[in-house]
């Protein structure tokens with residue numbers, strides 16, 4: 442019986458977690474949560490086994506919209522910086538309500554924090570932190586307008602546990618406190 446070569450096995454999983462270079466070329470693994478694929482030898486953070494997909498060829502991973510890892514270069518080409526940063530912004534856009542640090546983002550995108558910070562700023566004109574703040578405040582504005590949830594609840598739903606910090610940040614970015622923002626919007630809506 443021929444075994445399906447794209448099946449995850451204990452042997453492949455062992456190769457992934459031990460970064461075993463002798464398996465390079467035999468298979469590639471992609472991580473669903475980050476959209477990146479790697480060689481077995483890659484020294485990046487070990488993913489959850491459930492989130493991993495196995496491919497026999499790099500082309501198959503590319504065809505399914507996975508991007509080559511910047512660190513282990515599974516296609517033996519360098520990932521262009523703007524594609525690397527697109528991986529990171531996409532991750533932030535989807536996970537803005539979780540705790541996001543530069544170190545963590547560097548890990549999920551397989552780069553170093555220092556390099557990520559610099560490249561992110563060069564490509565987007567913002568630091569990763571500024572970008573995250575912008576996304577969070579954007580979502581907070583929507584929640585203030587579309588719901589009657591309390592400020593503390595909104596802070597939590599956009600990933601900020603610290604409510605006073607959320608209010609300060611919101612005011613810095615918009616010029617208003619969250620409640621002022623909501624009131625002004627409601628008055629504007631009433632007055633047509």
Ligand SMILES: [Zn+2]
Pocket residue numbers: 478479480483484485510511512513514551
């Ligand atoms: Zn890799």
